Amino acid sequence: xxxxxxxxxxSKDNVEIGNALKRFVEKNNEIFTFPNLNxxxxxxxxxxxxxxxxxxxxxxxNYINCLQCIRILSRDITDLNDLVCEEWxxxxxxxxxxxxxxxALQRINQSSFNYNVMLEAQKCLCNLxxxxxxxxxxxxxxHSVEGVVMRLRTYRDPELPHEIKFFDMKMLFLITALCADVxxxxxxxxxxxxxxxxxxxxxxxEALGIAHxxxxxxxxxxxxxxxxxxxxxxxxxxPTLSDSQVDLACEVLKVxxxxxxxxxxxxxxGEMRRIFDEEEEAHFLRLTx
Numbered sequence: 015x016x017x018x019x020x021x022x023x024x025s026k027d028n029v030e031i032g033n034a035l036k037r038f039v040e041k042n043n044e045i046f047t048f049p050n051l052n053x054x055x056x057x058x059x060x061x062x063x064x065x066x067x068x069x070x071x072x073x074x075x076n077y078i079n080c081l082q083c084i085r086i087l088s089r090d091i092t093d094l095n096d097l098v099c100e101e102w103x104x105x106x107x108x109x110x111x112x113x114x115x116x117x118a119l120q121r122i123n124q125s126s127f128n129y130n131v132m133l134e135a136q137k138c139l140c141n142l143x144x145x146x147x148x149x150x151x152x153x154x155x156x157h158s159v160e161g162v163v164m165r166l167r168t169y170r171d172p173e174l175p176h177e178i179k180f181f182d183m184k185m186l187f188l189i190t191a192l193c194a195d196v197x198x199x200x201x202x203x204x205x206x207x208x209x210x211x212x213x214x215x216x217x218x219x220e221a222l223g224i225a226h227x228x229x230x231x232x233x234x235x236x237x238x239x240x241x242x243x244x245x246x247x248x249x250x251x252x253p254t255l256s257d258s259q260v261d262l263a264c265e266v267l268k269v270x271x272x273x274x275x276x277x278x279x280x281x282x283x284g285e286m287r288r289i290f291d292e293e294e295e296a297h298f299l300r301l302t303x
Contacts (some may be wrong), residue, residue, distance in 0.1 A: 015051070015060055023063040028073055035079035039086065046089045057093060065102045068109065077109065081134035088141035098148040104156060106142075110135035111178075112161025129175050136181035143188045153185075154193040159200055162186050166209040169216055176258050179213075183265035190272035201273045210266050210273075217263050221253035 015023075015038055022034035042048075051057035064087075067073045067080045084106075088094070111132045139158070142149035153159070162182045169179055189196050200206035255263065 015056070020056065020059060020063065023060070023067065028076060031067060031073065032076045032079060035076055035083055039079060039082045042086050045086065047092070048087065048090050049092075052092065058097060061087065061097050061102075065105055068105050077128075077131050078134055081109065081131065081138055084138045085134065085141055088138060088145060091145050094142070094146045095148040098142060098146050098152070100152050100156070103139075103142070103149060103152045103158075106135050106139050107153075107156060107158050107161065110139055110161075111165065112158050113164060114157040114160055115164055117157075129178060133175070133177050133181065136178070136185060140181060140185050140188060143185065143192065150189060150192050153189055154196045159186065159189060159196055160204060163200070163204045163206060163209055166213060169213055176262065180258075180262050180265060183213075183262060183269060187265055187268045187272065190269055197273055206273060207270070210270050213266050214263060217255065217259050217266075218253050221255045221259055 015034075019034040019037060022030040025031065048057070051060060061084075064080050064084055067076055073080075109131055111127060139149075139153065143153055144150075162185065165174075165178075165182055168174060186200075190200065
């Protein structure tokens with residue numbers, strides 16, 4: 015980004031800001047490093063300007079392009095740990111709709127969400143968690159994990175886009191993979207195993223529902239429909255998952271792996287074994303049967 019565009023971002027003119035953001039995205043969409051930002055504090059000025067825009071409610075029309083710029087910039091690890099701060103991560107968390115339980119209850123009647131903004135913020139968070147130790151440390155301690163779990167409870171909402179669910183799980187996988195300290199809290203305090211298993215159940219039920227709807231359109235006889243219902247209830251019909259359902263299920267399973275992997279203990283025979291409580295054992299049995 016040249017000095018003129020940076021000055022546009024630092025201005026109060028939302029039209030000029032929007033044009034500068036669009037130019038940056040179009041020019042750098044396939045770029046992964048920005049050596050030209052290493053001089054004259056350009057990198058810090060650019061990051062600061064972008065988060066100032068995200069903090070300004072009057073600039074809401076520019077949020078998506080602004081987040082796209084941050085997503086692109088976050089590919090470059092240069093000085094990333096020094097740039098990332100708790101304030102900026104919290105701003106991204108808010109735009110991603112990752113709320114604490116208290117905040118979620120306060121907004122329970124909010125009917126409209128900008129899912130496009132949420133999605134771009136999620137992508138930024140995923141990049142930053144992957145590329146920055148500072149970012150992942152902050153996200154392991156703020157409400158990011160709690161926010162994902164809170165949204166897990168709403169996955170039955172047909173209006174919640176698949177992409178939001180997918181990047182929720184992708185983010186949760188990255189945090190649990192790179193921050194082992196998060197795992198006990200997610201598993202025990204936030205009941206992560208239970209909600210993740212319910213998400214897998216939901217994916218399968220949705221797949222069965224789709225198959226059922228298709229059969230309803232194809233079949234004409236009551237007897238055939240009755241047989242179809244019986245197959246579902248008896249578990250003899252295997253669901254056919256769409257590509258998007260497979261992608262989501264894989265991300266959920268990756269998080270479950272992170273939560274269930276761990277060091278074992280030596281039993282009386284000297285063999286290394288994992289020791290489970292009853293709830294864990296029940297979840298593991300369900301995963302393997």
